[in-house]
Amino acid sequence: MKIGVGIPNQVRDVRPQVIPEWAAQAEEAGFSSLATVGRIAYPGVMDTVALAAAAGATKSIGLMSGVLLATVWPAPLLAKELAAIDGVSGGRLTVGFGIGIRPDDFVVDGLGTKGLGARIDRDLETYRSMWTGQPVGGGDNPGVPAGTREVPMLFGGMAPASFARMAKWGQGYVGGSAPAQFVAGHF
Template identity: 65%
Template sequence: MTVTIGIGLPNQVLGVDPRIIAPWAAAAEQAGFASLGTVGRLAYPGVIDTVALAAAAGATRRIALLSGVAVGTAWPDVLFAKEVAGIDGVSGGRLTLGLGLGDRHRTDDFPLPGLGPRGLGARLDAALPVYRDVWDGKPIGGRDNPAVPPGTRRVPMMFGGTVPASFARMARWGAGYIAPSILPEFAAGLFDQARTAWADAGRDGAPRIAGLSYVVLGSDEEVERGRADVFHYYSYLGEQTAGWMASQVLTSAADVRRTISQAGDVGGDQLLFNPTIPDPAQIDRLAEAAGL
């Protein structure tokens, strides 16, 4: 199976300078990547994914945009739907909204009153029809005004998650599934669950399947820095899990090529490589390694 290749924006990489987001997006489009992705997390020293996507939309013309994944449960429903519609509109309809519940263990990602880290599945299920109504231009707040301009479309959604309810939600509302940031060999079972849920829901065709992988290409010092970044990001899960996630970082052109091949072997349609250091040189190195 042919796999399209995307690259992440460094919006949640330690030490990122926000001014790099727009030129990074433009350079990725020039290098031939099919899509740009983001990492969604609130309580982390980076650029929130909606802002990063908006900046990328303004700096590019053709490349697809994907939030991989946004924590919709941390936002008020109407506000988030309007934000997403605005990004999609500015981009000319290039956005796919990747959605996840967020992690209830990261309580600091849920600072808004009434939107805490409990009941996340039920909250997202209640939010999805609100998103649709907002995008359809229905009035909000008991008044006559819609939240979005005429011509706003229903933004296509993909869903992350690893529990049965996540796959059922994807099959009901989504265009496809986004795996966690693990190698395709570990994500294969999740891809199978997504396809099974899709068929069980009576959907035609097959879900779009996207994988995520961390990457750093360069010197030993850069590799060490990239692995340390991933370890830090997952350190709240404990040293063992954070260490395992850091071990998943790809560090050579051979790693990149092998991962692309594996993604195709397990039925992936799209593979996004997330940077682990905020150095624009990673764009051209990855493009060369991926054969773009």
């Protein structure tokens, strides 16, 4: 049995220096993975920053977002960020994606709460394109180093479309920060 633990990145007003210390202690204690929770409009540490800090502070523990709000990011920037975290960690990242439901998390101009399903579907194409070394930004250069792998993806959500995304793109389902009995029926 594998047992993971959450990184306290979204504990209100967390001291950011706790993140690498927590990660190192979790690895030393024998946990199999460390997971984050994503929010923008909350006084915590961004999940990508927490994962990068954990990658730098550990050597073998798995890293996971559970869930990262993909649609609040411009797709090429998130793809590059995730590829870098995966690379720095030596291929230990698994990313759990959600589309988000809280309007206050959508802070980037042009990335509001309308059309989230269509947006994540386009974004997934962008992630794969970037992770497989295709040129980015209309130029000739790829956005990530040669040898970058496609980061394994999990999907959260309760809509049939989220299950379809999981079947097409993913390696599994992530229940996010929900009690087991809440997601049990989906398994």
